[in-house]
Amino acid sequence: MVKDTKTALLDSAEAAARRVGFDGFSYADLAQDVGIRKASIHHHFPSKATLSGALMARYARRMEAACADIDAARGTGGARLKALVQLYRAALGDGTQLCLCVAFSISRDHLSADTLREVTQFRGITLQWLQTVFALGGSDGSIHAVQDTQIEAASTLALLEGAQLAARTQHDLGRFDMAVSLLEKRISS
Amino acid sequence: MVKDTKTALLDSAEAAARRVGFDGFSYADLAQDVGIRKASIHHHFPSKATLSGALMARYARRMEAACADIDAARGTGGARLKALVQLYRAALGDGTQLCLCVAFSISRDHLSADTLREVTQFRGITLQWLQTVFALGGSDGSIHAVQDTQIEAASTLALLEGAQLAARTQHDLGRFDMAVSLLEKRISS
DNA sequence: GTCTATATTCAGATAGAC
DNA sequence: GTCTATCTGAATATAGAC
Numbered sequence: 044m045v046k047d048t049k050t051a052l053l054d055s056a057e058a059a060a061r062r063v064g065f066d067g068f069s070y071a072d073l074a075q076d077v078g079i080r081k082a083s084i085h086h087h088f089p090s091k092a093t094l095s096g097a098l099m100a101r102y103a104r105r106m107e108a109a110c111a112d113i114d115a116a117r118g119t120g121g122a123r124l125k126a127l128v129q130l131y132r133a134a135l136g137d138g139t140q141l142c143l144c145v146a147f148s149i150s151r152d153h154l155s156a157d158t159l160r161e162v163t164q165f166r167g168i169t170l171q172w173l174q175t176v177f178a179l180g181g182s183d184g185s186i187h188a189v190q191d192t193q194i195e196a197a198s199t200l201a202l203l204e205g206a207q208l209a210a211r212t213q214h215d216l217g218r219f220d221m222a223v224s225l226l227e228k229r230i231s232s
Numbered sequence: 233m234v235k236d237t238k239t240a241l242l243d244s245a246e247a248a249a250r251r252v253g254f255d256g257f258s259y260a261d262l263a264q265d266v267g268i269r270k271a272s273i274h275h276h277f278p279s280k281a282t283l284s285g286a287l288m289a290r291y292a293r294r295m296e297a298a299c300a301d302i303d304a305a306r307g308t309g310g311a312r313l314k315a316l317v318q319l320y321r322a323a324l325g326d327g328t329q330l331c332l333c334v335a336f337s338i339s340r341d342h343l344s345a346d347t348l349r350e351v352t353q354f355r356g357i358t359l360q361w362l363q364t365v366f367a368l369g370g371s372d373g374s375i376h377a378v379q380d381t382q383i384e385a386a387s388t389l390a391l392l393e394g395a396q397l398a399a400r401t402q403h404d405l406g407r408f409d410m411a412v413s414l415l416e417k418r419i420s421s
Numbered sequence: 422g423t424c425t426a427t428a429t430t431c432a433g434a435t436a437g438a439c
Numbered sequence: 440g441t442c443t444a445t446c447t448g449a450a451t452a453t454a455g456a457c
Contacts, residue, residue: 048440064338066255069432083441085434141338148401149253149330149338162401194413197398201411202387205394209386212337212351222390224383237422258450272423274452424457431450439442 049087051077057098061140065095065150092155095147099161102143106165110172120180121230124199127173128223131203138214145204170196180230187229202226238276240266246287250329254284254339281344284336288350291332295354299361309369310419313388316362317412320392327403334393359385369419376418391415 046054055076059068070091074081088094113126134142144165147154151162173196180186189195206222235243244265248257259280263270277283302315323331333354336343340351362385369375378384395411 063341064253064255066253067339067342070434071431079440080442081433082435082443086440089434091433144401145397146338148397149335150256151401152252153256166398166401190414190417194410197407197410198391198412198414201394201398202391203394204397205390205392208334208337208393208397209355209390212333212340212355218386221383221386223387225379225387228379259452260449268422269424270451271425271453275422278452280451422457424455426454426456428453429451432448433446434448435446436444437442438444439440 048077048079048083052084052087052094053098053101056094057102057143058140060098061134061143061146064146066153092158095154095158096161099143099147099158099165103161103165103168107168110168119183119185120176120178121183121185123176124173124180124186125227125230127176128203128227131207132216132219132223135207135210135216135219138210138216141207141211142204145207166200169200173199185231187231199226237266237268237272241273241276241283242287242290245283246291246332247329249284249287250323250332250335253335255342281347284343284347285350288332288336288347288354292350292354292357296357299357308372308374309365309367310372310374310421312365313362313369313375314416314419316365317392317416320396321405321408321412324396324399324405324408327399327405330396330400331393334396355389358389362388374420376420388415 052073055073056068059072059076062068070081070084073084088097109130110127113123113130117123117126131142134140144162147158147162151159154162170193174192177186177189177192177195177199181189181192202223206219209222210216210219212218241262244262245257248261248265251257259270259273262273277286298319299316302312302319306312306315320331323329333351336347336351340348343351359382363381366375366378366381366384366388370378370381391412395408398411399405399408401407
């Protein structure tokens with residue numbers, strides 16, 4: 044089955060945004076990557092702002108699905124938290140990419156209000172999910188020394204995003220692993 | 233005393249880069265801000281790559297000085313760590329700015345090799361300093377449950393940078409405070 | 422050191438043929 | 440849906456007068 048053009052464009056744009064930020068790529072780059080002319084892109088995404096909104100919306104939906112998948116596959120809070128750490132690690136790819144949400148945080152002054160709402164929603168979903176995970180992990184004993192779950196969620200998201208930055212700055216996944224190792228020590232196997 | 237043009241340009245460029253990233257501002261923006269014509273900027277910084285290098289070099293030197301100041305003013309590891317957290321918090325300004333190092337992490341593929349070296353050096357300085365602080369805080373009892381100092385340093389830097397991202401994404405300093413509150417709880421007053 | 426003027430390249434975007 | 444052709448504005452950068 045062949046990818047339709049719109050999906051191909053979204054895929055290409057997402058990879059570019061996560062590598063060089065939203066201000067760092069152009070329609071010309073996408074056109075070359077996908078194999079159509081740049082004018083044709085406007086048929087699918089009339090403006091770059093439209094594209095940014097579609098990108099972030101798809102990303103947020105994917106995150107919701109990923110969290111649901113983790114919930115279905117893992118029973119304890121600790122196992123779920125471990126899975127999320129792995130998700131953020133995998134998002135680094137070979138160490139050149141970031142989570143789209145982190146990449147958009149920098150370019151945020153050039154994003155549409157629509158897209159900003161999507162970014163906020165993405166963060167909200169993740170934080171909410173993390174809170175539940177810490178509550179579960181605290182009561183089932185799989186995460187050590189759980190304190191206020193809202194604070195745990197905020198700290199963990201910051202740690203994961205910061206660990207991505209560290210890894211990406213040096214193109215070295217080991218930096219991510221080192222930054223999250225203290226968190227992982229709190230999870231019982 | 234009046235600021236010389238070169239310093240005014242560096243100040244303006246730094247603020248812009250920390251607000252919208254290195255790809256997010258132009259010489260025209262700087263010219264308007266500083267009050268000269270954009271062609272004149274090239275006299276001080278022939279290319280934007282030169283500017284990025286100068287920016288990061290100045291930033292790294294300032295960080296070294298700030299760490300030295302903290303060491304001179306605070307005796308315990310805990311007090312020094314608290315001071316660094318405040319430094320990162322203050323760097324947010326009104327919640328629209330990031331640490332230059334974080335901002336440059338996103339635009340990194342458009343930076344010169346020279347500038348990238350400066351970024352790496354900045355991270356190295358900060359990590360090294362943090363390691364010493366955790367070693368001190370562990371032995372003087374002002375930081376609770378200190379483990380491997382290299383890992384503590386990496387985790388803390390990631391947390392601080394991630395906390396900045398969280399605050400800046402929502403233009404809300406409270407997000408920073410919440411993300412770092414677990415870390416601060418480990419410091420005895 | 423700063424200016425005007427200009428070169429060049431590239432950005433996002435549109436019109437209209439096929 | 441994709442193309443060619445084109446527009447408009449803005450980017451970095453240079454030449455040369457003052």
